[in-house]
Amino acid sequence: MTLDTLTGIAPVIVILIALLAAAIKILREYERGVVFTLGRFTSVKGPGLIILIPGLQQMVRVDLRVVTMDVPSQDVISRDNVSVKVNAVVYFRVVDPQKAIIAVEDYLMATGQLAQTTLRAVLGKHELDEMLTERDRLNMDVQKILDAQTDAWGIKVANVEIKHVDIDESMIRAIARQAEAxxxxxxxxxxxxxxxxxxxALLDAAKMLSQAPAAMQLRYLQTLTQVANDRSNTIVFPMPGDLLEGLMAKRAAPAGEPKP
Known part of the structure; x- marks a missing residue:
C-alpha cells in the first residue's frame, strides 16, 4: 500500500473511528441512559454497553444514586410571630429516568427550589416550641409533601432533616426567662x-394520739429527750396545755375558797 493510498484513506479511518466512538457508550451500574431517536423518546438503557446510531440517536445520562442537597438558610416567621432562620438537608434519588429528563428541565434545581418553599410553608404553620421539640414530626411533614409533589418528576424523596433553627439573641433570653419561671x-x-x-399526716397522727392519753405523754417525754440532746444555749421547754389550764384555774380561784 503506497503512501498516497494511506493518505487517501486516512480521513475515512478517522471518520469511522469518530462514528464508532459516538455509537458506543458505556454506562456504570448506577447510571441509566435516556435515548432519543430523531428527538423522540425511544427507551431507557443501561447499565453496560450501549450502541447508538450516530446522528440519529442521542442519549442523556441519569445518575440513580442518592443526592444529598443542602437547603440554604430560610427566613421563617412562626405561627406565634417569631422570626427564625432554618436550614435543612434533603436526600432524594431518581426512580424514573424518563420522567426526570422529560417532565422537568432540571430536576436538581426544581427539587431544591421546591424544598425551600415547602420548608418555609410547613414551619410557618407551627409555633417556635414545636420547631424546637417536635423536629422529627416536622421532618416527616416536609418529606411527605416533597415526595408527593416530586413524584411526577420521577423523584423519590427519602428523608428530610432540619439541621439548625437559629433564634435571635433577645428571643434566647426570653426563652431562658420562661424556662426559669x-x-x-x-x-x-x-x-x-x-x-x-x-x-x-399530722392530722392522722393527732387523731391517733388523742385516742390514747398515755401515748401523748410518751410523745411529750420523747420531745423533752430530743431537746435535752440539743447543745444550743437556748432551750424551748414545751408546756402541756392541760397543765397550764389547771394552774390558771387555781390562781383565778377566790381567796376564801379552798383550793382544789
Missing part, C-alpha cells in the same frame, strides 16, 4: 403538695 412554678407546686401531704 416554669421551674419556679413547678418548685412551688411541689412544695405546696409536700405541705399538703404533711398536714394530712
Amino acid at each position: 416554669e421551674r419556679e412554678r413547678r418548685a412551688k407546686i411541689i412544695h405546696a403538695e409536700g405541705e399538703k401531704q404533711a398536714a394530712v
Whole structure:
C-alpha cells in the first residue's frame, strides 16, 4: 500500500473511528441512559454497553444514586410571630429516568427550589416550641409533601432533616426567662403538695394520739429527750396545755375558797 493510498484513506479511518466512538457508550451500574431517536423518546438503557446510531440517536445520562442537597438558610416567621432562620438537608434519588429528563428541565434545581418553599410553608404553620421539640414530626411533614409533589418528576424523596433553627439573641433570653419561671412554678407546686401531704399526716397522727392519753405523754417525754440532746444555749421547754389550764384555774380561784 503506497503512501498516497494511506493518505487517501486516512480521513475515512478517522471518520469511522469518530462514528464508532459516538455509537458506543458505556454506562456504570448506577447510571441509566435516556435515548432519543430523531428527538423522540425511544427507551431507557443501561447499565453496560450501549450502541447508538450516530446522528440519529442521542442519549442523556441519569445518575440513580442518592443526592444529598443542602437547603440554604430560610427566613421563617412562626405561627406565634417569631422570626427564625432554618436550614435543612434533603436526600432524594431518581426512580424514573424518563420522567426526570422529560417532565422537568432540571430536576436538581426544581427539587431544591421546591424544598425551600415547602420548608418555609410547613414551619410557618407551627409555633417556635414545636420547631424546637417536635423536629422529627416536622421532618416527616416536609418529606411527605416533597415526595408527593416530586413524584411526577420521577423523584423519590427519602428523608428530610432540619439541621439548625437559629433564634435571635433577645428571643434566647426570653426563652431562658420562661424556662426559669416554669421551674419556679413547678418548685412551688411541689412544695405546696409536700405541705399538703404533711398536714394530712399530722392530722392522722393527732387523731391517733388523742385516742390514747398515755401515748401523748410518751410523745411529750420523747420531745423533752430530743431537746435535752440539743447543745444550743437556748432551750424551748414545751408546756402541756392541760397543765397550764389547771394552774390558771387555781390562781383565778377566790381567796376564801379552798383550793382544789
